[in-house]
Amino acid sequence: MLITKVEKKENKFQSALEYLFEYHGVKTAMIIDKEGLVIGCLNRDKIDSEKFSALMLLILDQANQLLTRLNELPVYSMVMKNDNSWITIQRVGDLVLVVRAAENTDELLKVRIGQAVDMVNNYVKEKYPQTTR
Amino acid sequence: MNVDLTELDDRITKCQRILEDDPSSQIFAALAEAYRKRKSIDKALDVCRKGLEVHPNYASAYIVMAKIFLDQGSYEEADRQLRKAIDVGGRNRSVDVLESEIFIKLGQKEKARNILGKLHKADPLNDTVKKLLVSLDEISAAIEPYKPAEPLYQMDITRPSDDAPRRAYTLSNALSIIKILPRVLGVVAVGKDGMILEGHFDGMLSRDELGALASGAFDNITTGIDRIKFGKPLDVLIEAEQSKLWMISFDKALIVISMRDDVNLGSLRLKVNEIFKNTVMG
Numbered sequence: 318m319l320i321t322k323v324e325k326k327e328n329k330f331q332s333a334l335e336y337l338f339e340y341h342g343v344k345t346a347m348i349i350d351k352e353g354l355v356i357g358c359l360n361r362d363k364i365d366s367e368k369f370s371a372l373m374l375l376i377l378d379q380a381n382q383l384l385t386r387l388n389e390l391p392v393y394s395m396v397m398k399n400d401n402s403w404i405t406i407q408r409v410g411d412l413v414l415v416v417r418a419a420e421n422t423d424e425l426l427k428v429r430i431g432q433a434v435d436m437v438n439n440y441v442k443e444k445y446p447q448t449t450r
Numbered sequence: 451m452n453v454d455l456t457e458l459d460d461r462i463t464k465c466q467r468i469l470e471d472d473p474s475s476q477i478f479a480a481l482a483e484a485y486r487k488r489k490s491i492d493k494a495l496d497v498c499r500k501g502l503e504v505h506p507n508y509a510s511a512y513i514v515m516a517k518i519f520l521d522q523g524s525y526e527e528a529d530r531q532l533r534k535a536i537d538v539g540g541r542n543r544s545v546d547v548l549e550s551e552i553f554i555k556l557g558q559k560e561k562a563r564n565i566l567g568k569l570h571k572a573d574p575l576n577d578t579v580k581k582l583l584v585s586l587d588e589i590s591a592a593i594e595p596y597k598p599a600e601p602l603y604q605m606d607i608t609r610p611s612d613d614a615p616r617r618a619y620t621l622s623n624a625l626s627i628i629k630i631l632p633r634v635l636g637v638v639a640v641g642k643d644g645m646i647l648e649g650h651f652d653g654m655l656s657r658d659e660l661g662a663l664a665s666g667a668f669d670n671i672t673t674g675i676d677r678i679k680f681g682k683p684l685d686v687l688i689e690a691e692q693s694k695l696w697m698i699s700f701d702k703a704l705i706v707i708s709m710r711d712d713v714n715l716g717s718l719r720l721k722v723n724e725i726f727k728n729t730v731m732g
Contacts, residue, residue: 364678375674380688383695385668387655390691397675398685
């Protein structure tokens with residue numbers, strides 16, 4: 318499907334995902350809401366995005382339960398690594414940004430994730446000012 | 451630093467006043483100790499010697515003498531003064547700690563290890579004892595030939611050059627070193643059977659609770675993530691507003707490290723990787 322320039326500019330979620338997805342080593346970039354609904358997803362592998370998003374929220378929930386027992390506030394960010402890839406789950410207000418990357422992806426991806434978080438945050442503030450007041 | 455010096459000066463003034471009012475007072479030992487801490491070694495020695503002429507059976511003064519000689523690098527004399535303290539006053543915890551320090555300096559590391567082992571067993575959270583144990587291990591590793599240890603988990607970090615000194619740590623030592631790293635709140639090792647192997651945690655939970663909760667969460671994350679064919683996670687980092695929790699999976703144990711939010715994660719990661727690269731599970 319072709320996205321016109323105007324449409325692309327207006328869809329800042331998509332812009333944030335593309336900004337991440339163009340980085341070398343990134344396999345999946347996804348934005349989901351707090352109920353697990355996929356708001357946007359770019360994927361290089363055959364991953365079921367609905368299933369993936371549900372699992373990411375489950376994992377986030379596990380971590381939140383642990384932090385609650387430690388008298389902490391909810392998870393801000395979470396990184397899981399194994400031999401061949403790493404997954405970052407980043408809370409952005411009521412949304413969650415998920416990035417899956419190959420193990421050899423350089424650490425500067427974290428900077429890009431930070432920038433993408435700002436893009437999403439700014440867009441949410443601009444588009445839904447009443448929810449962020 | 452300025453505050454400490456001011457406090458010391460204040461203490462010196464007060465002790466001097468008491469000693470002027472009553473030259474036979476035992477306050478001389480406290481005055482000598484304050485001078486020692488103020489790095490006025492000659493004054494400390496002078497005050498303590500004069501005081502001991504009046505109170506030859508005052509054990510605390512011999513302990514101060516031992517500390518003065520330890521600071522001076524006169525380890526044999528420090529040992530002699532400590533023997534006098536033990537003769538007249540017997541043993542207590544601070545005497546044992548000081549004795550182990552002197553043994554370390556004298557190169558009698560087995561004697562030091564023996565004392566520190568008992569002290570650590572009696573009070574596993576004592577930082578002074580832990581630091582002495584760590585320094586003892588470092589001295590041992592620097593002197594003894596290195597025995598290659600099977601790494602728990604091969605980390606992707608720059609390897610030290612071949613001629614750099616290498617150390618083999620026990621799990622207990624590794625955790626003690628990590629615990630005293632800046633902004634680390636606690637570290638716990640959990641066995642694959644869920645049993646707590648070792649650990650220290652200063653938070654509102656006990657180390658057992660932290661270990662059990664973290665390993666439970668790690669297992670659930672592993673189960674969940676397996677459903678998307680991610681494979682078993684080796685490393686999970688959770689960041690919250692005030693703290694961070696890092697879980698590292700090895701063949702034989704899960705290591706859980708609790709940190710303050712302002713920790714230098716890159717530096718900590720390098721140090722932890724380096725420590726565990728040379729750690730063997732006891």
